[in-house]
Amino acid sequence: MTAPVRRRSLVVGAPEIIEAPPAPWRTVIVLVAVVAALAFAVTALTDQLGGGSGIELPRLEAPNVAGDDVPTAQAKLEALGFVVQVLYQPNENAAFPKGTTFTQNPRAGAKVPQGDIITVYVSDGPLGLQVPDVEGQQSTDALSFIQRSGFVGEPVQAFDESVRPGQVLGTEPEAGQRVPQGGLIRIRVSSGPAPRTVPVVLNLTSAQALVEIGRAGLAPGKITREVRTDVPPGAVLSSDPAAGTQIPKDSPVSLTVAVAEQRAIVPFVIGLLQSTAASVVSDAGLQLSVITIPVVAGDPTAGRVVSQGTPPQADVANGSALQITVAVVTEPAVAVLPGATPEAPPTSSGG
Numbered sequence: 001m002t003a004p005v006r007r008r009s010l011v012v013g014a015p016e017i018i019e020a021p022p023a024p025w026r027t028v029i030v031l032v033a034v035v036a037a038l039a040f041a042v043t044a045l046t047d048q049l050g051g052g053s054g055i056e057l058p059r060l061e062a063p064n065v066a067g068d069d070v071p072t073a074q075a076k077l078e079a080l081g082f083v084v085q086v087l088y089q090p091n092e093n094a095a096f097p098k099g100t101t102f103t104q105n106p107r108a109g110a111k112v113p114q115g116d117i118i119t120v121y122v123s124d125g126p127l128g129l130q131v132p133d134v135e136g137q138q139s140t141d142a143l144s145f146i147q148r149s150g151f152v153g154e155p156v157q158a159f160d161e162s163v164r165p166g167q168v169l170g171t172e173p174e175a176g177q178r179v180p181q182g183g184l185i186r187i188r189v190s191s192g193p194a195p196r197t198v199p200v201v202l203n204l205t206s207a208q209a210l211v212e213i214g215r216a217g218l219a220p221g222k223i224t225r226e227v228r229t230d231v232p233p234g235a236v237l238s239s240d241p242a243a244g245t246q247i248p249k250d251s252p253v254s255l256t257v258a259v260a261e262q263r264a265i266v267p268f269v270i271g272l273l274q275s276t277a278a279s280v281v282s283d284a285g286l287q288l289s290v291i292t293i294p295v296v297a298g299d300p301t302a303g304r305v306v307s308q309g310t311p312p313q314a315d316v317a318n319g320s321a322l323q324i325t326v327a328v329v330t331e332p333a334v335a336v337l338p339g340a341t342p343e344a345p346p347t348s349s350g351g
Helices: 023-046 069-080 139-148 208-213 276-284
Strands: 005-007 016-017 057-060 083-089 102-106 111-113 116-124 152-158 170-171 184-190 219-227 236-240 253-261 264-266 287-295 305-308 316-317 321-327
Touching: 069 083, 069 116, 139 152, 139 170, 139 184, 139 208, 208 219, 208 236, 208 253, 219 287, 276 287
Parallel strands: 083 116, 152 184, 219 253, 287 321
Antiparallel strands: 057 111, 102 116, 170 184, 236 253, 264 316, 305 321
16 A cells, blocks of 8 residues: 655746655664673673673692691682681690691681682780780789789890899780780890890000990999009009909999109198098109197197198109198196295205
């Protein structure tokens, strides 16, 4: 059947023939065909990516990682394409110390699809009590606390440059680790800085010797001078303690140093009793020379030094004589009663 022809009038020219529009059912058929094609394409792509009859991963034999540490076990399993899960558990078997793998799931030798998870169980040490943290406590307090926590404590001395003696440095095993109840815990206690060794300073100058003593962690002590003509002045003759001796940090080291002529400083002795002045002069390395002047009884200077021949602080040769003048009462006092005339001293009679 031929579709009817419609005509329209034109202003100019002959009549034009226009075809009728297509029927609506043709459009519906085209849309359904397009949707079906898209659905088929999506289904094919899904199957190709793993759904349905996709690619199957190979099944590999799980290696044995018992006894390995965590990094080694992970490396073995990950090299085969497995995913590793690590779980820590207590383990009493001494063959698997803390930090080593003692079993796995799936077990060694099982066929496991590549990409699956393999769980490795790592020893966290034997089941027991946690070691308490006593660092910084005094040794007696730490020992008491360790014992109250169910352990046996044993103090162990250790040198330390900064922690005061008697203070706890730590424990063995360390705090936080598990130890069976009644197990031994060693408590490391500071005994202060390690001993220092007296350096060799023989024949060094005193200045060089003091530098070496300081570098060794020791302190300068008394310096004694000794007259020597066979060694250069200022050379160290000996040390006390001797070189190589072990002594505590900051202990003093005394030196004996050679001098060409030993010198002494004159002390101030005016006003001292003669006995006291004699002791002071002797300690200064000088000799004492005494002259006296008479004074009456009751004079406050009696028995004391009223002058000295060499001024104080003078630098003189060791062993020089220091002359002092001491006031001395020469006559005893005579008591005279009021109104009485002193008796004349007796005179000797000639024979």
